[in-house]
Amino acid sequence: CLTSPHAASHENPFSLDVAKDAQFFIESAISQSIDAVLVDHYGADADWESRVGRNFPVFAIDDFLDRRHSAKLVINPNYLCREDSELFKSNSPESDCLSGSMFALIKSHSCFDSSFTRNTGDLPPISLYFGASDPGGITLTVLQILLEEIKVKNFIHVIVGINSNYKEKIAGFAQQFNNVQIHEFVDDLGSIFSIAPIAIGAGGSTIWDR
Numbered sequence: 169c170l171t172s173p174h175a176a177s178h179e180n181p182f183s184l185d186v187a188k189d190a191q192f193f194i195e196s197a198i199s200q201s202i203d204a205v206l207v208d209h210y211g212a213d214a215d216w217e218s219r220v221g222r223n224f225p226v227f228a229i230d231d232f233l234d235r236r237h238s239a240k241l242v243i244n245p246n247y248l249c250r251e252d253s254e255l256f257k258s259n260s261p262e263s264d265c266l267s268g269s270m271f272a273l274i275k276s277h278s279c280f281d282s283s284f285t286r287n288t289g290d291l292p293p294i295s296l297y298f299g300a301s302d303p304g305g306i307t308l309t310v311l312q313i314l315l316e317e318i319k320v321k322n323f324i325h326v327i328v329g330i331n332s333n334y335k336e337k338i339a340g341f342a343q344q345f346n347n348v349q350i351h352e353f354v355d356d357l358g359s360i361f362s363i364a365p366i367a368i369g370a371g372g373s374t375i376w377d378r
Contacts, residue, residue, distance in 0.1 A: 184211025190219035197224060207239070214238040214260070228263075229273065231372045237263045245272035245373040272376040275356060291322040295364035297357065297374060300329035308338050310368060315345055325360050327351045 189212075197205065197220075205220055208229040214236040217226045221238060228239040231246055237260040248256065248267040256265050294314070298306045307326065314320045326342065328335050330353050342348040351360060357377045361367055367378045 184209065184216070186211070186213065186216045187219070190216050193220055194223050210235075229373070234259060236260055239263050241266065243267075243271050243273070245269060245376060246371075269376050272373045274373065274377050275358060291320075292366055293323045293325060293364040294320070294366040294368065295325045295327065295360050295378075297327040297367075297369040298329070299370045299372065299374070301331040302329055302334065302370075305334045305337075306370070307332070308334050308341065311338065311341065311348070315348070321347060322366070324348045325351060325364055327354050327357065327360060 193205075202224060204225045204227065206227045206229065207217065207220075210230075210232075212228075215238075217228060218238040220226050221240070226239040227241045227243065228237055229243045229245075230237065231244055233244075233248075233252055233255045240263065242256070242260065242263050242265045244256075244265055244267040246267060247269070248265070253265070253267075256263075296307055296310055298310075307328065311324070311326060314324065324347060326338060326348060328338055328350060332338075335352065339350055342350055354360065357374065361378050369378065
């Protein structure tokens with residue numbers, strides 16, 4: 169896993185200086201004797217894959233169909249109908265695609281943590297997770313609706329992504345309530361999803377974690 173100085177910022181987590189990042193990656197990967205590359209970044213487009221692909225086999229993870237790829241293989245955890253497959257192939261003729269839940273890269277087991285089991289009475293806990301970046305701040309919006317408008321009494325587990333620009337705002341708002349727990353940088357999402365029968369979140373491979 170390489171961290172690039174040309175990678176996305178918290179303000180725009182999907183942006184990437186493709187030329188500089190690809191060159192940095194290639195130099196770093198060569199120095200570490202890497203055999204193949206698996207990329208999962210909305211800013212790393214077909215140009216990035218092509219540049220890096222001159223030196224290593226490149227495999228990509230993407231849950232969108234309208235993005236062009238040049239990677240040897242693209243893994244999409246969603247199920248694709250015939251029209252979806254045709255759209256993918258028209259956009260990325262150089263790439264093959266593996267789609268469906270059997271190709272979702274998730275942990276095969278969850279490390280249950282008893283510290284996550286707090287709830288309020290017989291009400292089922294709720295989990296909130298909108299991805300590693302959540303650039304639109306949807307986590308905070310949904311949390312506000314649940315607590316201020318609907319006034320739920322369920323215990324809410326809020327998972328804040330590593331690239332979220334709203335961590336402090338979420339924590340500040342949650343302090344007003346005794347039925348909210350904030351989890352930052354969770355390595356095993358299943359440990360929380362397994363004890364929260366009600367899950368609210370974004371699409372993508374996290375669907376299969378839930």
